[in-house]
Amino acid sequence: MSLTAFPMTTISSHPGRLEQGPDRLEITGDWTLAHHAALKKQVSAWRHGRSAASKVDLSGLAAVDTAGAALLVELIGADRLRRIDDLAPDLPAAKQALLQTVAKAMAVPLRLEQSRVSPVIAFLAQTGRHVEALWRQQRMLLAFIGLTLATLAATLPRPRRWRITAMVAHIQQTGLNAVLIVSLLTFLVGAVVAFLGATVLVDFGATIYTVHLIAYAFLREFGVMLAAVLLAGRTASAFAAQIGSMKSNEEIDAIRTLGLSPVELLVLPRVLAMMVSLPILSFIGTITGIIGGGVVCALMLDIPSTQFLAVFERDITLRHFFIGLAKAPVFAFIIAVIGCLEGFKVTGSAQSLGEHTTSSVVQSIFMVILIDAIAAMFCMEMRW
Amino acid sequence: MVNADQNPLIRVRGLVNRFGSLTVHENLDLDLFPGEILGVVGGSGTGKSVLLRSIVGLHRFNGGTVEVFGEQLDRLSPSRRSEIERRFGVLFQRGALFTSLTVQENVALPLIEHTGLPRHDAEHLARLKLALTGLPPEAALKFPAELSGGMVKRAALARALALDPEILFLDEPTAGLDPIGAAAFDRLIMTLRDALGLSVFLVTHDLDTLYTTCDRVAVLARRRVLVADRLAVVEATDDDWIREYFHGPRGRAAYQANQLPQET
Incomplete structure (x- = not known):
């Protein structure tokens, strides 16, 4: 079948025109969306300084769509077009119906008053809103932590309500599936720290202390920190997106109306899974980081692996390892809780889902670093 | 027709x-x-x-x-x-309005993208389409999440009609x-x-x-x-499913409801 059987409106179309006769207005050609800009110019030029057309001749009107009809309504006036039978009795019924329908719809004014606020006031109002939102967010986080702990306390004595399957599934997603990326990343950072240490220490002839640097850095800070930041990016966002899309799909409401607790069903398995995964990942990260440093020591700094291990065993106490690992469950808890809470805050729209997913990552990384800084100061004061 | x-x-x-x-x-x-x-x-x-x-x-x-x-x-x-x-419009079952845009922007989007209308004109036309589908002017600046189910359908219809489809x-x-x-x-x-x-x-x-x-x-x-075919022909078709569909209690009720205004 050829195209000509269904001509496009834009092909072989005569742009609509507005011609002023001696005592009347002649409207001809196609009044369609394709010619909207040109027609609008003609209409506003004609209307300039005039109220409404006296006599209108619509007989030359070829094609018309809603956009063109809207311009005609502006030109001729809604009231007159609604009595189109008198105005243009020989216009085909379909076009009459279209003009009447559009005229009827435009009887209600389409313009909307949008209130304008001065930019200074808007800026101040915005700042105020942000500060208030920040305050409310911190209170909400504390409340949610409380709710999670209370639910955990209520669930612990009842083994029948432990969600073992869900928890194991989350351990796989958050823990097992992240092993490779965590190991690779900490290995590389370990190598970088070894180079960095060597560059500074070689001037003092103390290259051997690179071993101490790597050990302290990874046992106390980097192993757990890198794993936590990675999981904050990888898992907090996943939790926020999962729970957020459930929220927009009213699944959370469904859980509530079934008499179940969304915190028990969704939050606890995720939080507990994270608290299992992150310590294990921190341990793996610490080991691979030290291996990364050790490889650089062996290949570039002439510290063979036997000497590396000997220095390690002689000078580094087990305490550093425990200080590092003790932070892991705290980080895990805060990352998981923030991820879940941001998910619950999602309100329907795709925009909101994006905002809260982003917010979950930013907040959890911020909290991880904040808690780590406080812990470092605490340990220094305690001389641990 | x-x-x-x-x-x-x-x-x-x-x-x-x-x-x-x-x-x-x-x-x-x-x-x-x-x-x-x-x-x-x-x-x-x-x-x-x-x-x-x-x-x-x-x-x-x-x-x-x-x-x-x-x-x-x-x-x-x-x-x-x-x-x-561009020559057909689709109204999806759940509206499928873009949740991050206002109702008016939803309808103006195809107009701006396909016809190159200035934003102001496109939004004016969008409000006309919304009025055609029977939405009150206040609804234009709302987001889809703030609308009732019926209003979402009407707004989605306005978007489907944006380019005057055939x-x-x-x-x-x-x-x-x-x-x-x-x-x-x-x-x-x-x-x-x-x-x-x-x-x-x-x-x-x-x-x-x-x-x-x-x-x-x-x-x-x-x-x-x-x-x-026309409804009368379809109803008379000899098939179990059709018989049950059109001559079941709901089918009969709908048929009678439609007959009443024509008889009086």
């Missing part, structure tokens, strides 16, 4: 759709003629929505041909295909509306059809919609179109 002499706007021939081992459509034929409202009915899982998605090009079918305006969408270049797609596809337009809202929506579709000269492809479960609006009804069953 129906003009069967003209070339059909949509011509489906020998359509085959399979999902794994499940065959949904086998040798399905269907036409949509200019100016008609065609109702497509069928039990759950008979592939009404799949048929709609096959026609508008959202679903890649396994066999047969689908011609829209005499062209096979799946064989066109992307730019030519976009030109054809064919309107409606997927369960009255599902989830209260009876008053549903009846108003039926009337709205008829008014717009008459005013804008639309052809409507309507997938529905709503018997009232069938009786009040449709010129022809196509029944999907046993992987094909059993019958596609």
Whole structure:
């Protein structure tokens, strides 16, 4: 079948025109969306300084769509077009119906008053809103932590309500599936720290202390920190997106109306899974980081692996390892809780889902670093 | 309204759709003629929505041909295909409004993207379309999440009508509306059809919609179109499913409800 059987409106179309006769207005050609800009110019030029057309001749009107009809309504006036039978009795019924329908719809004014606020006031109002939102967010986080702990306390004595399957599934997603990326990343950072240490220490002839640097850095800070930041990016966002899309799909409401607790069903398995995964990942990260440093020591700094291990065993106490690992469950808890809470805050729209997913990552990384800084100061004061 | 002499706007021939081992459509034929409202009915899982998605090009079918305006969408270049797609509008079952845009921006989007109208003009036209679908002016600046189910349907219809399409596809337009809202929506579709000269492809479960609006009804069953004709002919077809559908308690009630205003 050829195209000509269904001509496009834009092909072989005569742009609509507005011609002023001696005592009347002649409207001809196609009044369609394709010619909207040109027609609008003609209409506003004609209307300039005039109220409404006296006599209108619509007989030359070829094609018309809603956009063109809207311009005609502006030109001729809604009231007159609604009595189109008198105005243009020989216009085909379909076009009459279209003009009447559009005229009827435009009887209600389409313009909307949008209130304008001065930019200074808007800026101040915005700042105020942000500060208030920040305050409310911190209170909400504390409340949610409380709710999670209370639910955990209520669930612990009842083994029948432990969600073992869900928890194991989350351990796989958050823990097992992240092993490779965590190991690779900490290995590389370990190598970088070894180079960095060597560059500074070689001037003092103390290259051997690179071993101490790597050990302290990874046992106390980097192993757990890198794993936590990675999981904050990888898992907090996943939790926020999962729970957020459930929220927009009213699944959370469904859980509530079934008499179940969304915190028990969704939050606890995720939080507990994270608290299992992150310590294990921190341990793996610490080991691979030290291996990364050790490889650089062996290949570039002439510290063979036997000497590396000997220095390690002689000078580094087990305490550093425990200080590092003790932070892991705290980080895990805060990352998981923030991820879940941001998910619950999602309100329907795709925009909101994006905002809260982003917010979950930013907040959890911020909290991880904040808690780590406080812990470092605490340990220094305690001389641990 | 129906003009069967003209070339059909949509011509489906020998359509085959399979999902794994499940065959949904086998040798399905269907036409949509200019100016008609065609109702497509069928039990759950008979592939009404799949048929709609096959026609508008959202679903890649396994066999047969689908011609829209005499062209096979799946064989066109992307730019030519976009030109054809501009000539039909689709109302999805749940509205599918863009949640991050206001209602007015939702409707203005295709106008701005396809016609290059300035934003101000496009939004003015968008408010006109919203008024045409019976939404109050205040709704224009709201976000889809702030609207009721009926208003979402109307706003989505306004977006489907944005480019003055020639064919309107409606997927369960009255599902989830209260009876008053549903009846108003039926009337709205008829008014717009008459005013804008639309052809409507309507997938529905709503018997009232069938009786009040449709010129022809196509029944999907046993992987094909059993019958596609005026309602009276369809009702009289000798088939178990059709008998149960149209002569069950709900079918009878809808039939009687539609007869009353005509008798008095």
